[in-house]
Amino acid sequence: MKLELKGITKRFGTFTANDAIDLVVESGTVHALLGENGAGKSTLMNVLFGLYDADEGEILLDDEPTGFTGPGDAMAAGIGMVHQHFMLVPPFTVAENVMLGHEQVKGPAKLLDLAAARAKVKEISDRFKFDVDPDAVIEDLPVGAQQRVEIIKALSRDAKVLILDEPTAVLTPQETDELLAIVKDLRDAGTAVVLITHKLREVQAVADTITVIRRGKVVGTAEPTASQEELASLMVGRDVSMTVDKTPAEPGDVMLAVEDLSVIDEDGIARLKHVSFDVHAGEILAIAGVQGNGQTELAEALLGVVPTTSGTATLDGELLTGKSIKETLHSGMGFVPEDRTEDGLVATFTIANNLILDLHDVAPYAKGMALQPRVIAEEAEEHVKQFDVRTTSIEQTAGSLSGGNQQKVVLAREMSRPLKLLIASQPTRGLDVGSIEFVHKRIIAERDNGAAVIIVSAELDEVLALADRIAVMYHGEIVGIVPPDTDRDTLGLMMAGAHEEAAA
Amino acid sequence: MSAEAVKQDDAPAEGSRDWRALLREIAESSALVVVMAVVASMVIGGLLIIFADPDVSDAAGYFFARPMDTFTAAWDAVSSAYTAMFRGSVWNYSADTFAQQFKPLTETLTMATPLIFAGLGLGIGFRAGLFNIGAQGQIIMGAMLGGWVGFAWHLPVGLHLLVAVVASALGGAIWGFIPGILKAKTGAHEVIVTIMLNYVAANLLAFALSQDAFQRPDSDNLQSPIVDTTAQYPLILGSSYRLHLGFLLAIAAAIGVWWLMERSTWGFRFRAVGANPRAARTAGMNVSFGIIAVMTIAGALAGLAGSAQILGTEKSLTTGIAGSFGFDAITVALLGRSRPMGTVFAGILFGAFKASGPTLQVAAGLPVDIVLILQSLIVLFIAAPPLVRFLFRLPTPTNEKVVAA
Numbered sequence: 001m002k003l004e005l006k007g008i009t010k011r012f013g014t015f016t017a018n019d020a021i022d023l024v025v026e027s028g029t030v031h032a033l034l035g036e037n038g039a040g041k042s043t044l045m046n047v048l049f050g051l052y053d054a055d056e057g058e059i060l061l062d063d064e065p066t067g068f069t070g071p072g073d074a075m076a077a078g079i080g081m082v083h084q085h086f087m088l089v090p091p092f093t094v095a096e097n098v099m100l101g102h103e104q105v106k107g108p109a110k111l112l113d114l115a116a117a118r119a120k121v122k123e124i125s126d127r128f129k130f131d132v133d134p135d136a137v138i139e140d141l142p143v144g145a146q147q148r149v150e151i152i153k154a155l156s157r158d159a160k161v162l163i164l165d166e167p168t169a170v171l172t173p174q175e176t177d178e179l180l181a182i183v184k185d186l187r188d189a190g191t192a193v194v195l196i197t198h199k200l201r202e203v204q205a206v207a208d209t210i211t212v213i214r215r216g217k218v219v220g221t222a223e224p225t226a227s228q229e230e231l232a233s234l235m236v237g238r239d240v241s242m243t244v245d246k247t248p249a250e251p252g253d254v255m256l257a258v259e260d261l262s263v264i265d266e267d268g269i270a271r272l273k274h275v276s277f278d279v280h281a282g283e284i285l286a287i288a289g290v291q292g293n294g295q296t297e298l299a300e301a302l303l304g305v306v307p308t309t310s311g312t313a314t315l316d317g318e319l320l321t322g323k324s325i326k327e328t329l330h331s332g333m334g335f336v337p338e339d340r341t342e343d344g345l346v347a348t349f350t351i352a353n354n355l356i357l358d359l360h361d362v363a364p365y366a367k368g369m370a371l372q373p374r375v376i377a378e379e380a381e382e383h384v385k386q387f388d389v390r391t392t393s394i395e396q397t398a399g400s401l402s403g404g405n406q407q408k409v410v411l412a413r414e415m416s417r418p419l420k421l422l423i424a425s426q427p428t429r430g431l432d433v434g435s436i437e438f439v440h441k442r443i444i445a446e447r448d449n450g451a452a453v454i455i456v457s458a459e460l461d462e463v464l465a466l467a468d469r470i471a472v473m474y475h476g477e478i479v480g481i482v483p484p485d486t487d488r489d490t491l492g493l494m495m496a497g498a499h500e501e502a503a504a
Numbered sequence: 505m506s507a508e509a510v511k512q513d514d515a516p517a518e519g520s521r522d523w524r525a526l527l528r529e530i531a532e533s534s535a536l537v538v539v540m541a542v543v544a545s546m547v548i549g550g551l552l553i554i555f556a557d558p559d560v561s562d563a564a565g566y567f568f569a570r571p572m573d574t575f576t577a578a579w580d581a582v583s584s585a586y587t588a589m590f591r592g593s594v595w596n597y598s599a600d601t602f603a604q605q606f607k608p609l610t611e612t613l614t615m616a617t618p619l620i621f622a623g624l625g626l627g628i629g630f631r632a633g634l635f636n637i638g639a640q641g642q643i644i645m646g647a648m649l650g651g652w653v654g655f656a657w658h659l660p661v662g663l664h665l666l667v668a669v670v671a672s673a674l675g676g677a678i679w680g681f682i683p684g685i686l687k688a689k690t691g692a693h694e695v696i697v698t699i700m701l702n703y704v705a706a707n708l709l710a711f712a713l714s715q716d717a718f719q720r721p722d723s724d725n726l727q728s729p730i731v732d733t734t735a736q737y738p739l740i741l742g743s744s745y746r747l748h749l750g751f752l753l754a755i756a757a758a759i760g761v762w763w764l765m766e767r768s769t770w771g772f773r774f775r776a777v778g779a780n781p782r783a784a785r786t787a788g789m790n791v792s793f794g795i796i797a798v799m800t801i802a803g804a805l806a807g808l809a810g811s812a813q814i815l816g817t818e819k820s821l822t823t824g825i826a827g828s829f830g831f832d833a834i835t836v837a838l839l840g841r842s843r844p845m846g847t848v849f850a851g852i853l854f855g856a857f858k859a860s861g862p863t864l865q866v867a868a869g870l871p872v873d874i875v876l877i878l879q880s881l882i883v884l885f886i887a888a889p890p891l892v893r894f895l896f897r898l899p900t901p902t903n904e905k906v907v908a909a
Contacts, residue, residue, distance in 0.1 A: 305786060326788030337786055346780040357776060357787035361769040369768045 001027050001062055001078060001160040003048075003192060008057035010040075010047055017043040019216040020057065025161060027192045030183055032207035034197060036235055036432045040216040041196045042084070045163050049081050050074040080154025081163040086146050090139035094132055095121050098153050124152045128185050143290075144175035151182070155191075162186060163194045168202060172290045173460060173492030180206050198235070200228045236433040244437075246444045249468035252281035255452035256302075256421050261311035261321075263297045263476075271297040273476040274311065279421070279452040284443070285481075286455045286467030290495050294476035295456045296338055299425050302454075303335050304328050316420050329358050332420035334446075336410055336427055338456070340403075344410040347399030351391060352380035354398045355413050379416075387412040388438065404435030411442055422446050425456040440466060460488060537889050538839060538846075540896045542853070545881030550582045552877060553870060557581035585868045589875075592863025593856035603744055608859060610747040614817060616855025618643065618809035620754040622833035623851050624761045625680075625805030627842035631765065632798040633778035638683060638698025639806040640830025641705030642676040646807025648709055649675030651814040651821045652718070654731030664734035665815070669753075672811030673804040679705060680803015681796065688792035694799070702830070710823050718821065728821035737816045750812035754851075757805060758844040764801075765844070774798050806830065832858075835883050854879065 003025040010018040017040045025031045035041045046052045048059060050068030059066045061077055068074045071081075088097050099117035106113040121134035130148045138146060147167060154162055164183070168176045183193055183206050197203060203210055203224070210222040212234045220234050233239050256279040263272035272294045279285045287295050300306045302313055304325045313320040320328055329335065337343035345354050356365050356376055364375045380394040387408045391401060398406060407427070414422070424443060428436040443466065447453045457463050463470055467484045472494040479494050554560050560581055563573040591598060593612045599605045622639040629636040650672030659667060683697040712718040713726040720729045737748035765771035776784040777794040785791050813825050836854050840846030857879055861872040885892050892898070 303786070324788070324790070325785065326790070329788045335786065342780075343782045343786045346776050346783050348779045349776065353772070357783065357789075360772050366769045369770060371767055371769060371772060373767075 001192065002060075003079070003161050004060040004063070005044070005048065006058050006060065008044060008047055008054050008059070010043055010052055011055050016216050018047065018054075021213070021216075021218050023211060023218070025192045025194055027160060028187055028190050029208040030187050030193045030195055030206050032195045032197065032203040032210045033213060034200075034203055034210055034222075034231060034235055035213035036198055039213045039235075041213055042165055043216075044213070045081065045165060045194070045196060048074070049079060049163065075157050075159070078158060078160035079163065080151075080157060080159030080161070082147065082150040082154060082165065082167060084166045084169060086150055088138045088146060088149060091137060093135050093137055094141075094149050094152075095134040097138055097149060098134075098156050102157070120156050121152055124155050128182055128189075130182070142175075143170045144172070144178065147171070147179065148182070151186075159191070161192045161194065163196065165196045166198075167195070168197065168199060169458075170291060172495045173488060174496055176202070200231050203231065204228070232433060238434075244440045244444070244465040246466075247448075249283045249447065251283040251468070252450065254278045255281040255316055256454075257312075257314045258302070259312045259314075261298070261301060261313060262309045263294075263301050263306055264309045265297075265306070271306075271476050272301060272308075275476075275478050276311075277471055277478060277481060279454060281420075281450050281452050282447055284447050284453040284455060284466050284468045286457060286463040286470050286484075287473055288457065288460065288463045288470050288491060288495060289473035291458050293473045293495075295473050296425065297476070298473070299335075299338070299423050299454070299456055302328075302423060303333065326358075329417070332418065334414035334417065334419045334422040334424075334451075336407075336414055336422070336424035338425035338429075340406050340410050341399075345398040345406055348397055350395050351384065351389065351398055351401070351409055352376050352394040354409055355380050355383055355416070358413065359417070383412040383416060387442075404431045404438075407431060407435065407439060411439065415442065415446060419446060419449075419451045421452045421454070423454045423456070426458060427455065428457075428459070428462060460491060463491075464488075535841070535846075536898060537892050538841065538886060540892050540898070541839075541882050541885035544885050544892060544895055545878050546586075548881055549874060549878045550586075553582050553585045553874060554578045556870065556874070581868075585864065585870050585874070588864045588868040588870075589856075589860040591867065592860030596863075607745060608863075610741060610745040611859040612852060612856040613751050614746045614748070614855070615858040616851040617748075617751045617754050617812040617816065618829045619833050619836045619854050620848055620851035621750075621757060621809035621812060622806045622829060623836035623840060623847040624754075624757055624844060625676075625802035625809075626833055626837035627840060627844070627847050628761060628765065628774065628805075629798055629802045630837060630842040631778050632774040632794065633781065634687070634795065634798055634802075635695050636680070636683070636698055636799065636802050637695055637834065638679065638701050638803070638830075639809070639833045640826055640828075641698065641702035642679040642803045642806030643810040643813070643826040643830050644702075644705040644709050645679040646672040646674075646676035646810025647814040647821060647825045648705075648712060648718075648810075650807070650811045651728060651731055651825075654735035654815060655729040655820075656717070657735075658732060659734065661734045664732060665737065668731070668735040668815055669808070669811050672814070673807045676807020676810060677800050677804040680799040680801070680806065684796040684799025684803075687799070688795045706823070706826075709821070709825070713821060713823065720820070726823055730820045731815060735815055736819060737812070746817055748812075748816040750808075750816045753808070754812070755848065757808065758848050761805075762844040770797065806833070809833070832879070835879060838883060838886055 005021060005023040008018050008021045009016065021044055033041050043052065047054045050070045050073050059068065066077060089100065092100070095114055095117040098121050104113040104116050105111060118134040121132065124130070125132045130152065132145060132148050132152065138149065151162070167179055171179060180202060183195065187193055195202070195207065207224045210224060211218055212220050212222060212231070214235060214237055222231060222234060259276050261272060261275045262270065265271050275298060287298065289295050297306055301308050302320065304323060308321055315331060315333065318331055323331070341347060346357065359365055360371065365372055377394060384391060384394055389405050389408045389412065391405060398409060401409065422443070427443065428439050431439065443453060443455065455466055464484065469481055470484060470486060470491065471478050471481045472491060473479070474495060474497040479497065479499050557577065560574065560577040563577040567574050591608065593608050596605050596608050622643060626636055626639055650668045653668040653671040657664065657667070679701060683694045683701060686692040686697050687694045710726065713728060718728045720727050737750045739745065739748050740752065741747050765775065773784070773789050773794050776789060777791050781791050809829060810826065814821060818825055832854055836850045837847055840850035857875045861875050864870050864875065865872055
């Protein structure tokens, strides 16, 4: 089957998310759609899948125009999509999830034909060596297996075109390799695969054709043999350096000492189990691991957002545990939260006000109870300039900024205090390459100023680029702390729970 | 932020964020939408008046013989209703003396006073993300405590009023503090708690009025002694009008609330907690304290609304002391977009509605319920800005558009 998009244009208000995009996907090939976050890849696929109506352009299947009005039409026509966020019902079994939406019934009582669904799951699972048990409950499965269930779901509906939207964002390196192998098998079996991603390595590994999208437009196609630098510059529109310039660390004394720290959440589940480590002044410790293995809890426990159940954290000789968040921030911690829109910014506040969220009640921003609007504005102008926040006015709301500029506002605020420790969680998630460079530079500058830095990142590339030491977390524990030149395979195994000796 | 991310993030994940999103939507609806909501409800109210009018239905009986009669009757019904409302609330041009002509406006402002006080308090709560439904109970408690100081204590001129006003504020503050601390410490939802406290306050008042401490000595009715003249708000336009000092106090309170919310560190915190409690907490703000402070201040302002009733217009406690001011104030705060200026104007508009009721009934022969329907329709329209924008073909505000990455 041949799928063709012709001149697809999709606008949201005045913003054009897709601008006259042409794309041809042939069966038996892997077509990579490469672009930065916000380039319009997901929008395009949502148009294709019938979730959005295109303002202009048409979709052709085997040269026949289609008129999808919803995902049902798209699925019936043989298009399957695996969303970035899985569309599975957690308490249902694999078979139940697979049959969901087009349930088969049997007998006069119209009972659900679970046996048929189970057989189908088994058949597809065996064919592609998915190793998925039809009777397993979704919430008990690891993320990688859940993703395979999504693929089975699509294949069970005879998908000839399979769209994978950022499929590796939630996977360990090993799971990623498994997925890429599956993609190749599917291709060999004749399926057309559209792989949406911003990760160059994956594109190089499996793609037959590469289409690069920037700001809603197709800016070019590339051969899978193209180098990472070539692909990156196509994606960003200028030359980018794929490495981070930094001098070797000159670690000083221990700045942060964490001893036996544990967190048990409201449901009684241990999220952080007796974690101990040190971070020195002038050193970046990167915390690697698959999302959801306690990294978030560790960062939040250090700030004091989540209560700890045992252990201590000491910053420059001062006990952090037991302090209020405010006291912790004022004692020299900078905190860049993982989710800047949820935890880092008040979207409806102006940039100026977001820059003083933490310091709004101290001089010079306040005198007694009275805010000092003039000082606040002057300082905001200064910070916006220093951190290169692209905005027309400091009175714009933070919510109107792009992700990169929002992150710069958060960094500007957190770095405006003298810092002993900077904790940055997923500091570059969702940012374009240009902003990533900027954020990395600032973080290294903070290290070179003598602060201890903790980076929590799910991107192995980022960890390897920034870290002076790498701590790998798995199931709430630190399985090992290794030097920055550790190879990916070892790190990958550690991220899956193997201890460093076993992994090496 | 990317277009697709915006799409996903907009969906509220949990119940409490639904409330917050609703409050935010209302607080940020444009002034134009608010005005148009009033216009739209006047139009629909007009239709109801036409249907309710006996002359119109008579004329409609022979519509095909003389259609103009129906239209004339309809026009007469609507215009007499709305002019009656105007005469009852703004300027009675058919009265004989200037004093009588002017009286409706002062009545409007008198009625507006408790609405402004309570509306200001609720507005602070709304902007801090707290849906306080408890103004009614807070008004009652304010009136009880202020009234008791007014009739049971006997203090010198000046001091007596001051102490009674402070007592009213205190009564309301206590009734705001309770749901505040319950929310902050136990997570109890303020909507439930404040509604229940309304019942508690209403029945506490009824109970108190049956006790010797509150019962008027020479009466069998559920009413208290009259508050001392030393504890009453002075009338600011002389004895022919009921307008009292409480109105000026309400205006002063509006200015104070503006400063608190826009210019003080406390207001900054309240707004941050309301707009994004997680970010406020991550930035080191004490969210629990914010919730308690907001609820207490809101309660104190509602308590002052109680003082306007007991020390201004009613002068003695009855079970109906709070009328429906506590609930109307919710509408006032929403209509005023939770901003002090807006609340003052909305309070005056609703004061006008209240003041016009009797004239509407007497002069136009329409039930007072029409006014209530108008009030309700206004809220309905404000709660659904897209509907108003659709009706009047207004453009979608820019903040709803997706911003490019």
